Amino acid sequence: EAGVAQSPRYKIIEKRQSVAFWCNPISGHATLYWYQQILGQGPKLLIQFQNNGVVDDSQLPKDRFSAERLKGVDSTLKIQPAKLEDSAVYLCASSSLTSGNTDTQYFGPGTRLTVL
Amino acid sequence: KNQVEQSPQSLIILEGKNCTLQCNYTVSPFSNLRWYKQDTGRGPVSLTIMTFSENTKSNGRYTATLDADTKQSSLHITASQLSDSASYICVVSAIGWGKLQFGAGTQVVVTP
Numbered sequence: 476e477a478g479v480a481q482s483p484r485y486k487i488i489e490k491r492q493s494v495a496f497w498c499n500p501i502s503g504h505a506t507l508y509w510y511q512q513i514l515g516q517g518p519k520l521l522i523q524f525q526n527n528g529v530v531d532d533s534q535l536p537k538d539r540f541s542a543e544r545l546k547g548v549d550s551t552l553k554i555q556p557a558k559l560e561d562s563a564v565y566l567c568a569s570s571s572l573t574s575g576n577t578d579t580q581y582f583g584p585g586t587r588l589t590v591l
Numbered sequence: 592k593n594q595v596e597q598s599p600q601s602l603i604i605l606e607g608k609n610c611t612l613q614c615n616y617t618v619s620p621f622s623n624l625r626w627y628k629q630d631t632g633r634g635p636v637s638l639t640i641m642t643f644s645e646n647t648k649s650n651g652r653y654t655a656t657l658d659a660d661t662k663q664s665s666l667h668i669t670a671s672q673l674s675d676s677a678s679y680i681c682v683v684s685a686i687g688w689g690k691l692q693f694g695a696g697t698q699v700v701v702t703p
Binding site (some may be wrong): 479515516517518519520523529556568577580581582583584585587 | 595597632633634635636637640680683690691693694695696
C-alpha cells in the first residue's frame with residue numbers, strides 16, 4: 476500500500492514569510508496527525524484530526540499556525556508569519572484509529588523547514 | 592517535564608556488536624509502549640509495540656523489553672549492522688484519548 480505522502484520535502488523561507496505543507500494520508504485512515512520535530516528532539520504533536528474534525532490542537536500555536544483537513548482526506552498545515560524558532564521537520568502521520576490511541580501511526584518523510 | 596526519558600542520548604558501536612537502549616516513563620495510566628526507528632531524513636517507523644501484559648517483543652535483531660512495575664523499557668540490538676544507524680524513539684501512550692508521549696530519541700551510529 477502507498478505510504479503517507481508529504482510535500483514539499485524541503486523549504487527555505489525568510490522570517491515573517493508564510494509557508495504551507497501538504498499531507499496525503501494512507502487511504503482509508505481516519506486519523507491524521509501533524510508533528511513538529513526540532514533537531515535532536517522527539518516529535519511534538521501539533522494537531523490531530525479524526526476525519527475532518529479536530530481532536531486535539533492544544534499544542535498548536537494558533538496565533539501563527541493553522542491546519543485543515545477538508546473532506547477528511549488530505550490536509551494542509553500553514554505557518555503565517557514564520558519565526559526563526561519554527562525551523563524544524565514537520566511530520567504528518569496517519570492511523571486507522573477509530574477510538575483510543577492503540578493503533579500504529581504511519582509517518583510520512585517529513586518536510587524540513589528552514590527559516591532564515 | 593518530559594514523561595519519557597531515554598538514555599543514552601547517543602552511542603557509537605562497532606558493526607557486529609550488541610547494544611541496549613533505555614527508556615523510562617511516568618505516563619499513567621499506561622496503555623502501550625512503542626519503539627520507533629527514524630533514519631536520517633525519514634519519518635519514524637514502528638519496530639515493536641508492547642501492552643501492559645507483555646514483557647518482551649522481538650522484531651528480527653531488535654528485542655524490546657518492558658517492566659511495567661518499574662516503568663522501564665529497553666531495546667536491544669543484536670549483531671548490529673551499518674543500516675542500524677538511526678535515531679531510536681520510545682513512545683508511550685496512556686489509556687483513552689491521551690496523546691502519545693515521545694522520548695527525545697537515542698542516536699545510534701554503527702561504524703565498520
